[in-house]
Amino acid sequence: MQRTEARCSPGLLAALNHKVHRHLGMDFSGPRGADLLRRLQLLALELQVTDLEPWLQHLAFADWDAALVQTLIPAFSVGETYFRRDAEALDWLAVNHLGPLLARRRQAGQRSLRLWSAGCCTGEEAYSLLFLLDRLLGAERDSWTLELLASDINAAFLARAEQSLYGANAFRRNEEAFRSQHFAAEGRLWRVRPAWRGRIRFIQYNLADGLHACPMQGADLILCRNVLMYFSPTRAASVLHRLLGCLDGDGLLLLSAVEAGIATQAGFNGFWAGCNYALNSSAGRAAPRLASVPAAAAARQDISSATPPSVAGDQAPWPRRTDSVVGVDMTWPLVKRADAGAPSEGFWQQAQRSLDAGEYATAREALLAYLACAGLSHAQQHQACLLLARSWADQQHIDEAQDWLQRALLLDPGSVMGYWLQALLAQQSGDIAAALLALQKTLYLDPGFILGYFLQARLLRVQGRGQASDKALQVCRQLLGEQDEKALVAQGDGMSCGQLLRLCEQLLEEQHPWPNQ
Known part of the structure; x- marks a missing residue:
């Protein structure tokens, strides 16, 4: 596969980083400059930009208006979400926050609630939250005032959320009863039923822009998950401070596990909310310090309750998999470890020991504690997310594996092994088109990845694209010949x-059999 290279001087890279940090809050200075360049190269590939270097020059020195920002957003965000994506988080909220809060409000005669889904993508999280609230309120729902706000920087995502129309890819947990209750079929698509349409206010809002006031004050719940991982530590701390200032006295800010370390590094004291990390209005902000990790027994109880037990007799952390399409036994990709500081190293080693013993729930507990440690680099967070993805994949929990893989790719969109794992998972799910797209990115980032061409050839053959399959096979044989x-x-x-x-x-x-003699 031919790969377009761009010459990017340190000065040009610094100018690009300045623009990105100013408008989006992300910091790609120093060694992360290569990551920024990879992101833009992948975006250029999708936009079919043929002359890369002038395009980068234009980006570095142009005025970034709203239209240009929207064009660039796909390089820095992933619209990968679906309904009840994190069912464990919703269940935790129902039992530990929303349920008790509704009871207190009911007793006080204050029948109102304000909630904000920050970074709502295409609306699945916001609608899932609305469905949950109606279930908790039951017959009382009409006597309550619910204000549900959903914001995102991506205008295209918001337009899709406003339509409330979703394809089969938005439903991945085989919850037919859930879909039938809340959606009506329209051809091959599903639209939110009228009972829930128009009850969420979708707005465009850039969390990284500190010049604009938060669009909701006195919030009882703010969901801001898998968003802060994009930002520089300084900008993330500023966003956290503003979000906490938007909470009501009983309010809660829910982050993803990946962002626990970001919060603790900024000096905020939170607590584990199942496999997520929560802060309340009294979280406070002291000098940055290491995260306080829950007692091992309590943490193990939280995670084991939401995690199926290891398969009996499955002692290999990364067992062999027979790939019916490739016809070759392959393991999941190896993770090369970056050095970590001493406090976090213990959690990492504990995770490795648990994986070696096939104790997946304990390994995930250690990895979550590792992610809560302050001072981790993006590379270290990426590696932990990749291991979490693989641990779920090894137990055939594809949805959970995809979730963690997406977080890993957000942290490092130039991860060859991340896209390779994405291709294997997509193939395992029977989504050949998605597998080929992931392989395209894999081979773009590493044109010498031999096995990728072999898998590409087989999948293209399954699609009936013989000529393209022959080309991939030719490249594979050429590389093997060297x-x-x-x-x-x-x-x-x-x-x-x-x-x-x-x-x-x-x-x-098989593709070109010799004619019978």
Whole structure:
């Protein structure tokens, strides 16, 4: 695969970083400049920009108006979400926050509630929250005043949320009763039923822009998950301070587990809310310090209650998988570890020991505690999320694996192994188109990834695209020809280059059989 390279001087990269940080709150200074360049290269690929260098020059020195920001948003956000994406978080809120809060308000005769989904994407989280509230209120719902705000920086996402029309990809937990209750079929799509339409106020709002006041004051709940991981530590701390200032006295700010370390590094004292991290209006802000991690027994109880037990007899942390499409046994991709500081290193080692023993719930507990440690780099957070994704994938929980994988890719959109795992998960789910898209990104970032071309050839053949399959197979054979036959194929689970070359020849014969003599 031919890859377009761009010459980007340190000065040009610094100018691009300045623009991104100013308008979006993200910091790509120093060694993260390469990450910024990769993001823009991937966006250019999607926008079909043929002359990359002049385009980057234009971005660095143009005035970023609202239209240009919207064009660039896809490089820095992922619209990967679905209904009840984090069912555990909703269940925790119902039992530990919203349920008790409604009881107190009812007793005091104050039948009102204000909630904000910040970074709502295409609306699935906001609607899921509305459905939950109506379930909690039951027959009393008409006597309550509910103000539900949903905001996002991406105007295209908001337009889709306003339509309240969703495809099958928005429903991934096989909850047919949930979908039938809240949605009406329109052809191959599903629209939110009239009982819930028009009850959420969707607005465009940039959390990183400190010049604009928060759109909701006195909030009883703010959901802001998988958003702060984008921001620089300074901007994230500022956003946290403003969000906490928007809470009512009984209000709660819910972050993702990935963002626990961001909060503690900024000096805010929170607590674990299941597998999420929560702050209240009294979280306070002291000098930055390490996160206080819950007692091991309590944390284990929280996680094990939401995590299925390990499969009996499955002792290998990354077991072999027989891929019916590829026809090759492969393991999940290896994670290369970046150095971590001493306090967090203990959690990391505990996670590795637990994975080695096949104790997935305990491993995930340790990884969540690791993510809550202050001072982790983006690379370290990315690696932890990737391990969490793999731990869920090994237990065949594809939705949970996809969730953590998306978080990993948000932290490092140039992760070759992240997109490779995404391709394997998509293939395992039977989504060949998504697998091929992930492979395209994998091979764009690493044009020498031999096994990626072999999988691409097989999947293209399944789609009936013989010519494209032949081309991918040709590149695979060419790369193999440059290697020693006994050399091992990267991510090939011990398979040699000679063995893969013979598999290529077999595939070629299947695609182009010799005529009968």
